Amino acid sequence: MTTDERWIKEKTLNQEMCKKCKGRCCKQCGCSHFPEDLDMTFENIAKKIKAREISIDRIEHLESFYSKLENPIYYLRAANENEGYLAYGNMGRCVFLTDDGCKLDYEARPSGGRFIVPFWSGCYPLYTQQEFINKWIPYQNLLKNLIEFFT
Numbered sequence: 001m002t003t004d005e006r007w008i009k010e011k012t013l014n015q016e017m018c019k020k021c022k023g024r025c026c027k028q029c030g031c032s033h034f035p036e037d038l039d040m041t042f043e044n045i046a047k048k049i050k051a052r053e054i055s056i057d058r059i060e061h062l063e064s065f066y067s068k069l070e071n072p073i074y075y076l077r078a079a080n081e082n083e084g085y086l087a088y089g090n091m092g093r094c095v096f097l098t099d100d101g102c103k104l105d106y107e108a109r110p111s112g113g114r115f116i117v118p119f120w121s122g123c124y125p126l127y128t129q130q131e132f133i134n135k136w137i138p139y140q141n142l143l144k145n146l147i148e149f150f151t
Helices: 003-012 015-021 042-050 129-150
Strands: 054-061 068-078 116-119 122-125
Touching: 042 054, 042 129, 054 129, 068 129
Parallel strands: none
Antiparallel strands: 054 068, 116 122
């Protein structure tokens, strides 16, 4: 493990702070994946969507509601309870949240659930929205094909 990886894990794996938070963010929405979290093949992603592990979501605005994107950016995130395969902006409890916290081990969590610093008032990401979007741009055709398959 590199020094950077050790620092990130030390700052983001604060179980005491997570207990104080009581899953505030996790009750609103499942964590976002980075493409490198998954085997980004049509078959693998379709299987995980059908198993209700992940959902397809989209970003339509940059940072503020007034900065609308010309085309939405599709991405994958942990599924929420009681939502469809396509979850555009749905809010709800993450399927991996239990009364004891996330049922996924730290390393198995979506990057959006690992690259955050927990704080008593909420969690703060260690990446920008633009960095997140840039990661997903190469996968837009794959995600559009999956959207077509599930609609």
